Amino acid sequence: MEFKELVQKRYAARVYGDRKIDDEKIDEILEIIRLSPSALNLQPWKVKVVADDELKEKLYQNSMDQKHIAECSHVLVFCANTDLPGQAEKIINGMKAAGAPEETIKFYQMAANNLTGRIPPEARLCEAQKNVFIAATQGIYAAKSLGIDSCIVQGFDPAAYSEILDLTSNIVPTVLVLLGYGTDGPNPKVRFSKEDILL
Ligand SMILES: Cc1cc2nc3c(=O)[nH]c(=O)nc-3n(C[C@H](O)[C@H](O)[C@H](O)COP(=O)(O)O)c2cc1C
Incomplete structure (x- = not known):
């Protein structure tokens, strides 16, 4: 499918059938998410993949009665990693291990410190x-390219999710991407005109 067609066909799916997504497809989506761009390539995200029905039910209980969280095949909980200096250090260590020129490492270090x-x-x-929102967006189009429907969800209680998923304080639940096979079908796109969005 051409990218434009993916964009036109993707919709926020809120009703899912029982069909589960194969592990290989989930892996493929995660691989595409992994390749997302980020400022200074810091990749300040962590993703918790939730397929277990009991756990999805617990998340649903803390998500403004949004039943599609319990009913979809997989919930990807996108978290922000606030340890930006730690991420920079990881990148620098990776550059050193890959034998990057000292100048390049120095330049990156300066930009990261800045x-x-x-x-x-x-x-x-x-x-x-x-940055997390960019990775989540990449995830919904990765899914659509594999014939999988999705819904971005921000209506949930991050503190409750943090407790349920036993996350450390630097890993903050930010946005969900629900994945599955939608049975509600696409809604007509309601969007402002080009004239409206241009300044
Ligand atoms: C940041 C963000 C938060 C959203 N939160 C929710 C949500 O909590 N629950 C939900 O059902 N849909 C949620 N949506 C989906 C939007 O309602 C949906 O994308 C929008 O109405 C446009 O419809 P479409 O995606 O079908 O084109 C969210 C979308 C975004 C981008």
Whole structure:
């Protein structure tokens, strides 16, 4: 499918049948998510894949009565990793291990120090979350390209999710991508016109 067709056909699926997604397809979606772009390539995300019905039910109980969370095949809980300096260090270690030229490493280190220095610790969550939304978006189109429907969901209680999933404080639940085979069918796209969105 051409990308434009994917975009036209993807819709927020809110009713799912019983059919489960194969592990290979989930792996393929995760691989595409893994390749998402991020500021300074910091990749400040973690993804929890939830397929277990009991666990999905617990998440649903903390998600504003959104039944599609319990009924979809898989819930991807996209979390922001607020440890930006730690991510930069990981990248630098990777560059060193790959034998990158010292100049390149120095340049990256400077840019990373600049970013993490500019962003105080309390603003790191917001910075990480911007990148997480890009990865989640990549995930919904990856899914559609494999014939899988999805729904982005922000209506949930991050603190409750954190407790249920036993996450450390630097890993913050940010957005969900529900995956499955939708049985509700696409809604007509309601979008503002090009004239409306152009300044
Ligand atoms: C950031 C974000 C948060 C959303 N949160 C929810 C949600 O909590 N529950 C839900 O059913 N849909 C949610 N949606 C889906 C939107 O309602 C949907 O994308 C929008 O109405 C356009 O419809 P379409 O995706 O079918 O084109 C969310 C979408 C985005 C991008």
